[in-house]
Amino acid sequence: MAHGDVTCPLVYAVCAAVLGMLQFGFNTGVINAPRAFIERFIQDSYEVDDTGSGLLFSVTVSIFAVGGMFGCPLASWLAERRGRRDALLYNAAFGVVAGALMGFSKLAGSVEMLIIGRLLIGVNCGFATTASPTYVSEVAPLRLRGAFGTVNQLAVAIGLVGGQALGIDQLLGSDDGWPWLLGLAVIPSALQCAMLPFAPESPRYLLLARRDEEAARRVLTTFRSSSDVHDEINDMHAEDAAERQEEKFTVSKLVTTRALRTPLVIGIVMHLSQQLGGINTVLYYSTTIFETAGLEENSARMATIGVGGVLAVMALVSIPLMDRLGRRTLQLAGLGGMAVSSVLMTVAFFTYHDNFTMSVMAVVFTLLFVAFFGVGPSSIPWMIMSELFGQGARSAAVSIGALVNWFANFIVGLTFIPMLEALGNWVYLPYTGLLIIFFVFTYVKLPETKNRTIEEVTALFKK
Known part of the structure; x- marks a missing residue:
């Protein structure tokens, strides 16, 4: 740096x-x-x-x-x-x-x-x-x-x-x-x-929303520990000028614009895949899952710490991979790995009885499920919306994605315990089915956005 x-x-x-x-x-x-x-x-x-x-x-x-x-x-x-x-x-x-x-x-x-x-x-x-x-x-x-x-x-x-x-x-x-x-x-x-x-306040907000260039320069000078911020101020002005030339989209206008329907559907499905793949069943209920797999209560809680640990490690691992392998590749690897891991979890749940090794394997497969989530589905849905839409539609698209994500989060959190009671050891098979559907959709519909401008991505959809 x-x-x-x-x-x-x-x-x-x-x-x-x-x-x-x-x-x-x-x-x-x-x-x-x-x-x-x-x-x-x-x-x-x-x-x-x-x-x-x-x-x-x-x-x-x-x-x-x-x-x-x-x-x-x-x-x-x-x-x-x-x-x-x-x-x-x-x-x-x-x-x-x-x-x-x-x-x-x-x-x-x-x-x-x-x-x-x-x-x-x-x-x-x-x-x-x-x-x-x-x-x-x-x-x-x-x-x-x-x-x-x-x-x-x-x-x-x-x-x-x-x-x-x-x-x-x-x-x-x-x-x-x-x-x-x-x-x-x-x-x-x-x-x-x-x-x-x-x-300090965001210099971009001070310059473009408050129209206070002097305050923006002061804040930037503080942040950069340098008074040489002229180029950065000019870049913000240029970005603002480009944004003003683009048509502004409200949420309702974005939903009804035919030309933007395909990227909007792709973005929404990416957000659904993050939640309906079942990750929050593990984040909210892993202690219950590990107890179901035969671990004692205290051991189950200790194993639960591993879930967060794996996510922290994968957050670091995915940083260099994101620009090297691309969004599409990582999303496919993550969804495919989660689907396979959920099948292995189900097998382990059925065979853990009086078998400590399979109880441990149930934990290992659950952590593998979390690791594959961290590869791509953890961050790509949030990133992809800003890469599929130009500045005029980006804010509305990100808002729709966030709303869909939280709603799907609510559905998973509310339904998992009743599903666990109804399906028992089969509880992860519905998530497996959804993960396969999301994998196929991603393979067919999601273009690679790495190193591509918005104009290039838009041209792909027109084709």
Whole structure:
């Protein structure tokens, strides 16, 4: 990296922003281990049987995604009106309230507080998944934008591992500890509240939305530790001029524009493949899955930490592969590997009885499933929307993709426990079938976008 590319003010601002993505990872992974204790709390509060408490736990898990569906568009709206930095700050304050509701739910004897807290932290995390990458991409130097973008995925993986690790018996995986475990969501948001006031606003927002070139130059000088920012300011002006010449698309206009229908369908299917392939069944319920495969409760929780660890490693591995092998190749490899792994998981579930080796293999195949997800389907659906659409339609396309992603996340979170009870060891076969369909669709429809301009990609669709 050239001198001045990575400076202390830049690193500080990026760290403050990606705490929201760490929050997203934490709240995805944290609900996994304490399932038994939360269900007992639900039973004590409502006097329901195992089926009723299982259903209410599924609602508690999946309502997080409902919040995410509201958080994404809210972030886009607020970031345009109040700026990227201030939008992140308001969201952080909101996260403190959500974490407190979950943390004090047992003390108050209120399942409603727990569910509302999960809904609100979902809004917070949906907001972060839109606002944090926007801020990071706008403060990073152009040639390092991709590398800084992967910091978001890394923060998610670190949050996931943290949430899962804290859920083991020796730490907070207990009847008394689980409210503290969920309440720890206060910490990333409180840290953001303390850090963000000292992080500068996005220079791109200051220049193009506020029309304050002097402030943009000041901020860029701080970020680059150099007063030589003339070229970067000019590049922003040129980008803005090009964007103004392009037709602006609303969500409704994008959906009804015939010429853009094919890339929109491809983008939506990519997002569906990320969620309906079954990855969140592992992220939300891996402890339950490992117990089903014959592991003792404590061993299952320890194995769950491996899930987040594998995702963190794959986030790093996929960085150099993305531009070397291309999006299409990695997406196909990921979907194909997940399909094969889910079949092997099913075989292991049927043969683990009185066979410790097959119990271990069930864990290994589950981790392999997660690893293949990390190869491509983890990040490519989020990336592909910006590579399939020009600037005029990109914002609307990304919004549609995010909404579809969170909705599919909600469906998977809500239906997995009833599916597990109905299908038992066959539970992963529906996901296997969907993965095969997504693989075939990707093979037939997805063009390679690596090193291609929007004009070149658009020309492929016209052919």
